[in-house]
Amino acid sequence: MTRLRFLTAGESHGPALVGILDGMPAGVRLLAEHLERDLQRRKLGYGRGGRMKIEPELPRILAGVRHGLTLGSPLAVLIENADHAKAWADRMAVEPVADPGREVSLPRPGHADLTGAIKFGHRDLRNSLERASARETAMRVALAAAVRRLLDELDVRVGSFVTSIGTAHAPAGVPPELWELATEDADELGLRADGSSVRALDAAADEAFRVQIEEAQKRRDTVGGTFEVRVTGLPPGLGSYTQHDLRLDALLARALASIPAIKAVELGDGWRNAELFGSQVHDPMDRGGGGVLRETNHAGGLEGGVSNGEPLVARAAMKPIATVPAALRSVDLATGAPDAAHVERSDTCAVPAAAVVGEAVVALAVGDALLSKLGGDSLDELQAALRRAWQRARLLAGHVFLCGLPGSGKSTVAPLLAAKLRIPCLDLDQQIERGAGRCRSWRGGGGTGGRGRAAVQAGWRLARRAARSAAPGVAAGAAPRGARVPLRAAGEREEHGGAAARGEAGDPVPRSRPADRTRCRPLGAGDLCRGGGVRVPGARGGGAPGGGERSPFRHRARRRRGHHPRRTSLGPPHRAPRLAVRAGRPVRFAGSERPTAARRRSGRAHGAARGSARSALRAPRRRSGGGRGTDGGASGRAVRGGRALPGGAACLALSWTSSSPPARAPAACSPPAG
Structure with missing residues (x-):
């Protein structure tokens, strides 16, 4: 990320999570309630654990905002962990204490317990698992909520929904009655998904997903799934094919893969495209009101690492959570003896929450790409630059x-x-x-x-x-x-x-x-x-x-x-x-x-x-x-050579070269006379 930089700090059961977002333009309206909205959405989902009932998720903005408007200086956010004061004050104390609690020496398969201990030389695995916990994503959601306020001002919308849990899959992805939202207002599409306890878009998928979660609970197991993130309103030209680290698809894949338990990322119809011929995959082009339009969107809004103006579509696959109630086999690092893995309080299924986190990381990546493309240090400058970007893109409007x-x-x-x-x-x-x-x-x-x-x-x-x-x-x-x-x-x-x-x-x-x-x-x-x-x-x-x-x-x-x-x-x-x-x-x-x-x-x-x-x-x-x-x-x-009209130059040529007007108007989108 070149324009937007962020850092988070804090342990899962520590006193608080802290985040700093640098590069946020000035003039964006931002209140703590905007951050709280997405944090509450992250708590949603059938199959979540008891931690979500404990944490109120009340963020505090400490810096970067005055009288409801961003200042252009770094944004600082604090989220206190309510569970810390109730049960973890001594075990996660900053200062030395007389009784720090029992050491954790039984690593969980699939978690960062063992790899973290090897990397940093920890004897107590809690030093690894606390920071590796997905609790850290709460701060990313809060920081991304600020970026989403900027995207809203630029008419860019981000939304998500769950496409599968376990072996149950949504029958048609986006239902036909919601297709307009999927292509025009992804944020509203995501809010529609929030109406479901598993963030599904139709009743049949909702029921099938709940059945999978209930089956996992009966088995004392966990279950994963997939979700889809959509971005609408993006102008073409974001990202670049000139260098590997500037490709927008690479940035999106990196952002989604950084979410804990995400094991695969798909852009557009990636996996399906690998099975088809090129003539069936690539999106045919035509001229239309938005310039060059595509009849389909198998590319997911990305071509050559650059956005093409179509809705951006990304999917991610989440593995089942590593903390399995029926503990798997492990090895006690203190004694070397085989034993059952350590068990922490956890969720049965966190795919609905992971979809909200997916929105957040995609919003951060897209916001950085927009700022890199448009430049500007204030909202007014960005809006003017975005208008010019759309005008340049609509040469055949x-x-x-x-x-x-x-x-x-x-x-x-x-x-x-x-x-x-x-x-x-x-x-x-x-x-x-x-x-x-x-x-x-x-x-x-x-x-x-x-x-x-x-x-x-x-x-x-x-x-x-x-x-x-x-x-x-x-x-x-x-x-x-x-x-x-x-x-x-x-x-x-x-x-x-x-x-x-x-x-x-x-x-x-x-x-x-x-x-x-x-x-x-x-x-x-x-x-x-x-x-x-x-x-x-x-x-x-x-x-x-x-x-x-x-x-x-x-x-x-x-x-x-x-x-x-x-x-x-x-x-x-x-x-x-x-x-x-x-x-x-x-x-x-x-x-x-x-x-x-x-x-x-x-x-x-x-x-x-x-x-x-x-x-x-x-x-x-x-x-x-x-x-x-x-x-x-x-x-x-x-x-x-000056500023183009919105939508570019008209493609309906109604001017003529002779002294008398034509008998009828030329066809729409015909080239200009002369």
Whole structure:
């Protein structure tokens, strides 16, 4: 692990368990109750021993959190062992005592009693067995609960369920009615499993598993089993094939194999794949709403040691617990005589609890891989980097984003276009305003000013979640309607939901590059509807490049170098905003900053973007015959190579190269014209 490092300390019957987690980003909401939730889940399971009834599992966060938010400094956690004070205070005392108790000299087959004594030179086997106990995994679950809070903020979910106990196997793995959860929300799938005493997903498996445990209890024996861990929401590109220790599958196998009693790890359909031909194993690819999709997931979300965007699937096999009530044969190390092995209080079956521990170690491994990939020291930085990672991964996305400032017709055209193309429609305007309307700051601030901006950002967060959960091929009308969002904030918000146009309602409308340079021009509402065979009352097409609709305010703006058109609170100062559907390479539109008197006096062109994009925007404009002094009715420039739209560039090419629109819209996911 390169970014997340953790250490645990403590013996099974010692005073407490202690853990330190280093590398946790700042800004993650974390309370002790979040850790306690998973610790209580670890206590679940039919066949557990009496220890689980003794330990309350109440963690204390000692460092790394202030007022409910992580600080970015190491996280320290303490879990006190209630059983220590009741019966083990003298035997596990730190200071020397008069009566330390009887030495353990009969090693248990299958446990670390003997190997630990040989390695460290112990005469009393308790010095080995206390630390080797699975009690240590309680601290790993607590530390992983903090990482899972981070994963939740990044929409990555981890869940598990039991697939077999003894000779009883779940009939179908994930039941068909829960398949959507298995592919979209693994955490919810795990909570469904918690409703079963053996963490099974269906009633038939629950009954069969209980029968196996009861049979082991009658025989005074123990029983093992298998469990499955799933991770959903992972972006492709985690891990690396460049070095052996960077492969994500190797990291996952190591994490799962580190759980006591785990003897085998399977990724995807590993064992079954070994019996089939390659054509039956490898997952065929196709283009879809998430970029390149796979028809199956035999690989378990991993190819070449790198995540591929599909749900990550890992399974682990747990052997029966080594402490068998009907003690096996052993040798007394003190006398050398054969004797029955030492017996400690133990469980009959711990597979349900091991599945929860499996979630924890997988969450730690995945969290480390995410941090290594995305970088960043705070939650905000990680979320922005994750959005960019998803955008890069969706180069062939099937989403259609209608981009333009307020009034360009997105909300009118999107549902009609979606109906024509038979794809779902998601109006992000409504999602944003609905989310913002719930905020007191929006109602109190009237939608403007600092409080209004905070409310709009809250609306964007809701819209981002809605957009991410939408079906592939969404026609989305997007831009905060009438909201006064500053340029930088708008640039950040555009990555959430597809608003590629920046600026306030009173700012100049974004320009596009001339058609002769990109062979792609912006479309008016009428253009788009005619191209898709849809009629909208009152919408007029732009026809040839340069034609277009005029603003109802009839402003005639002079566009010369150093001059900024007169502002008005009624709307755009000149031609109406154009509706642009972009296809092919990722494109973002640059809006406008508010002009300053110094700029007007110096005659500098009003820059539309900061940094490296500004030089591109200062290039001389070409007139396309559209209205007086305008770039064909559009008033901004498209900047290639900038941030991609969410979901990447649209694969539905609705722009054309000739002066007249096509008779019908091209098929979805067709390559862009030109």
